[in-house]
Amino acid sequence: MARDFDISTxxxxxxxxxxxxxxxxxGRKLLQMRDLDIHISPDEYGYVEVSLGKTKxxxxxxxxxxxxxxxxxxxxxxxxxxxxxxxxxxxxxSGLTSNSKQSNDELLISRLIEKAIRRSGALDVxxxxxxxxxxxxxxxxxxxxxxxxxxxxxxxCIAVIVALMHYRKPDLEIDGDDIVLFNVDQRxxxxxxxxxxxxxxxxxxxxxxxxxxxxxxxxxxxxxxxxSTLLEEKISLGSMTLTLNKNKELCQMIKSGGxxxxxxxxxxxCILANKLVDELTDKIxxxxxxxxxxxxSGMERELQVVNDx
Amino acid sequence: MSRLxxxxxxxxxxxxxRFNELRxxxxxxxxxxxxxxxxxxxxxxxxKVICLVQGPxxxxxxxxxxxxxxxxxxxxxxxxxxxxxxxxNNVRKKRMRNDRRLQELCVVLKRCFLKTIVSKNYARxxxxxxxxxxxxxxxxxxxxxxAITLALIDAGIALYDYVSAISIGLYNQIxxxxxxxxxxxxxxxITIGVVxxxxxxxxxxxxxxxxxxxxEALISLGIEGCHRIKQLMDEQVRLVGTDLLSKKQ
Amino acid sequence: xxxxxxxxxxxxxxxxxxxxxxxxTKIISSVTGPIESSRxxxxxxxxxxxxxxxxPEKGVSSTRESLLETKLNKILKPMINLNLYPRQSIQIVIxxxxxxxxxxxxxxxxxxxxxxxxxxxxxxxxxxxxxxxSSCCVILQNNEIKLNPTIDDLKxxxxxxxxxxxxxxxxxxxxxxxxxxxxxxxxxxxxVLNYCATDIEHNNEFIRKSIAxxxxxxxxxxxx
Numbered sequence: 001m002a003r004d005f006d007i008s009t010x011x012x013x014x015x016x017x018x019x020x021x022x023x024x025x026x027g028r029k030l031l032q033m034r035d036l037d038i039h040i041s042p043d044e045y046g047y048v049e050v051s052l053g054k055t056k057x058x059x060x061x062x063x064x065x066x067x068x069x070x071x072x073x074x075x076x077x078x079x080x081x082x083x084x085x086x087x088x089x090x091x092x093x094s095g096l097t098s099n100s101k102q103s104n105d106e107l108l109i110s111r112l113i114e115k116a117i118r119r120s121g122a123l124d125v126x127x128x129x130x131x132x133x134x135x136x137x138x139x140x141x142x143x144x145x146x147x148x149x150x151x152x153x154x155x156x157c158i159a160v161i162v163a164l165m166h167y168r169k170p171d172l173e174i175d176g177d178d179i180v181l182f183n184v185d186q187r188x189x190x191x192x193x194x195x196x197x198x199x200x201x202x203x204x205x206x207x208x209x210x211x212x213x214x215x216x217x218x219x220x221x222x223x224x225x226x227x228s229t230l231l232e233e234k235i236s237l238g239s240m241t242l243t244l245n246k247n248k249e250l251c252q253m254i255k256s257g258g259x260x261x262x263x264x265x266x267x268x269x270c271i272l273a274n275k276l277v278d279e280l281t282d283k284i285x286x287x288x289x290x291x292x293x294x295x296x297s298g299m300e301r302e303l304q305v306v307n308d309x
Numbered sequence: 310m311s312r313l314x315x316x317x318x319x320x321x322x323x324x325x326x327r328f329n330e331l332r333x334x335x336x337x338x339x340x341x342x343x344x345x346x347x348x349x350x351x352x353x354x355x356x357k358v359i360c361l362v363q364g365p366x367x368x369x370x371x372x373x374x375x376x377x378x379x380x381x382x383x384x385x386x387x388x389x390x391x392x393x394x395x396x397x398n399n400v401r402k403k404r405m406r407n408d409r410r411l412q413e414l415c416v417v418l419k420r421c422f423l424k425t426i427v428s429k430n431y432a433r434x435x436x437x438x439x440x441x442x443x444x445x446x447x448x449x450x451x452x453x454x455x456a457i458t459l460a461l462i463d464a465g466i467a468l469y470d471y472v473s474a475i476s477i478g479l480y481n482q483i484x485x486x487x488x489x490x491x492x493x494x495x496x497x498x499i500t501i502g503v504v505x506x507x508x509x510x511x512x513x514x515x516x517x518x519x520x521x522x523x524x525e526a527l528i529s530l531g532i533e534g535c536h537r538i539k540q541l542m543d544e545q546v547r548l549v550g551t552d553l554l555s556k557k558q
Numbered sequence: 559x560x561x562x563x564x565x566x567x568x569x570x571x572x573x574x575x576x577x578x579x580x581x582x583t584k585i586i587s588s589v590t591g592p593i594e595s596s597r598x599x600x601x602x603x604x605x606x607x608x609x610x611x612x613x614p615e616k617g618v619s620s621t622r623e624s625l626l627e628t629k630l631n632k633i634l635k636p637m638i639n640l641n642l643y644p645r646q647s648i649q650i651v652i653x654x655x656x657x658x659x660x661x662x663x664x665x666x667x668x669x670x671x672x673x674x675x676x677x678x679x680x681x682x683x684x685x686x687x688x689x690x691x692s693s694c695c696v697i698l699q700n701n702e703i704k705l706n707p708t709i710d711d712l713k714x715x716x717x718x719x720x721x722x723x724x725x726x727x728x729x730x731x732x733x734x735x736x737x738x739x740x741x742x743x744x745x746x747x748x749x750v751l752n753y754c755a756t757d758i759e760h761n762n763e764f765i766r767k768s769i770a771x772x773x774x775x776x777x778x779x780x781x782x
Contacts, residue, residue, distance in 0.1 A: 086611065107412055142615070252515060257417070266528070270521055
């Protein structure tokens with residue numbers, strides 16, 4: 001840990017007192033997300049920059065042809081790199097993981113993205129197979145964490161899935177044992193086959209009366225908020241991350257310790273998350289549609305020029 | 310779907326249980342009185358786990374974690390280690406030392422117990438928990454969680470309440486309590502940890518796809534199962550406790 | 559002509575940051591410092607320790623990034639007033655967003671990194687001994703010198719060059735660093751250096767202007 005992120009007692013009491021009155025420092029409601037801004041690179045495929053308030057993440061998807069694993073000859077490779085560099089905040093240390101709390105966070109984030117996207121089968125790895133046991137596509141998503149103001153999990157999940165949906169791999173033809181790869185301007189590249197769109201929603205829990213009361217008492221007056229900022233995240237007493245898709249499927253769920261939360265409250269969170277996921281999915285899909293349209297018109301314009309000649 | 314019939318039309322599971330039955334749960338306390346401050350042995354069906362607790366003590370026994378500077382002024386430093394030897398599974402498989410799945414489980418367990426231990430009593434101390442999996446037949450996280458609860462009680466560390474955990478799977482809309490390996494391989498499941506006799510969840514972990522509509526049924530069955538496990542653990546603790554007391558007199 | 563795009567002070571958690579885009583190369587860099595060294599062995603009693611980290615566009619850091627880090631360290635060491643910050647460290651992280659060249663080459667990347675880090679350092683307020691900027695060029699098959707080469711230029715060129723100059727009164731002063739790969743003659747080499755120097759002076763005008771703009775915005779209360 002190069003530098004510790006310390007919060008003064010004054011600051012944390014202030015935030016908590018405000019939360020008690022349903023006020024957040026940035027003027028949001030407790031269950032309101034910050035503005036999600038997705039910037040898709042206009043001149044290439046598979047590079048997106050996503051920002052949620054001040055939190056900023058970029059994701060680049062790339063692919064190459066390799067040999068599949070011997071025990072899985074019909075499947076392509078898919079990797080997600082999610083290393084947090086000190087660029088986003090000096091208290092993420094570069095290099096190897098030590099036994100500090102920060103690297104635990106990093107471990108949980110990377111496992112979470114792995115489970116949300118890879119394990120839930122969002123990318124159809126079987127479609128990446130070219131010749132069984134011989135050749136397959138290896139797709140990798142490189143996450144680049146740029147600025148940290150809380151809620152890395154949700155934003156990075158969105159960044160990876162949007163980049164995957166946007167990416168186009170070059171078209172190819174199999175000629176006996178040889179593979180002919182086509183350039184982007186020779187043949188329209190093909191999109192990856194994405195089976196569903198998993199989206200993470202992280203809830204933070206607070207207890208205005210302190211955490212001891214929560215263990216002993218039967219009351220359920222915890223404060224719940226989503227899309228926390230760094231300050232809110234640091235003083236939270238517990239968090240829970242749900243990953244859902246539009247088909248009302250739970251892809252992954254983790255609540256590790258923290259405040260003890262009543263089962264009914266958790267169910268309420270699920271219902272809320274479901275609604276949010278619907279909204280976010282629609283937003284992502286319209287955005288990608290707009291992007292696809294703008295690209296197509298560019299392509300047609302080129303063809304038009306050729307025709308004119 | 311596999312060729313195994315995981316749940317027969319008559320409502321019998323592959324090992325003869327009904328959907329809401331636990332596997333046989335046996336536990337022992339103070340199994341290693343000489344080498345640790347608290348120890349336990351938990352057996353859920355064919356899953357067997359040993360847990361040893363050292364502490365609360367001043368600093369870690371292994372030298373790699375620095376000196377007093379790393380101690381926390383507000384509570385204990387909890388270090389949890391899961392040792393999963395190659396022979397513990399059906400198929401012998403060597404695990405890397407830094408298996409990310411196990412590391413994640415360690416972090417999850419650590420955060421879970423940090424809030425269960427009465428932390429203000431143990432400021433500036435270290436509690437070290439070592440778990441060895443002797444045999445695994447499903448429910449890794451649940452077994453570890455139960456074993457840690459018992460071992461911490463044996464070590465005399467103040468807890469707010471028991472944390473009991475169980476895994477629940479889903480087979481065609483039917484929730485199945487306490488899964489074994491065969492069921493875990495084919496079905497998606499969640500693990501939940503419940504605090505004492507309340508309905509409050511301390512730990513929820515789900516790694517596979519699951520229809521959201523069924524979650525409620527799973528959790529409510531899981532809470533029942535956890536309460537039963539808590540009862541069984543409580544009986545064992547009281548048994549050992551009275552035994553200890555009678556020896557003292 | 560090349561299109562440069564500069565955006566400074568975009569990151570919240572670090573002391574200085576900059577996004578620098580030139581043609582199809584886009585780099586983001588952050589400077590944090592002077593801060594306490596994270597490891598005791600990095601504490602140097604007389605000067606600050608430079609902790610440089612380059613993260614590639616895709617994949618994990620390899621020897622290529624290590625080499626770039628070493629080169630960058632060599633360039634930056636004489637430019638920063640390290641003696642002002644004894645026992646501290648200055649953390650510089652560079653993330654390549656768009657490489658704009660194949661992995662076999664690194665000149666456009668390195669030259670953009672140098673420019674980007676320079677602006678980040680200015681943004682962070684760390685004391686510098688002098689301004690410095692970098693430029694790169696290739697000598698094509700027809701012996702023509704081309705600044706800011708594209709991917710295709712790099713592939714077909716005879717030799718590629720990178721030069722870093724320091725600046726005094728908006729004029730290039732001394733050569734800080736140069737690196738050339740390929741076959742070329744003395745004459746060509748000196749010509750290349752001159753080309754780079756003029757290019758740097760040209761870019762400097764633009765960079766100065768945009769930095770002046772941002773400072774004006776930062777200190778709006780002062781210039782009123």
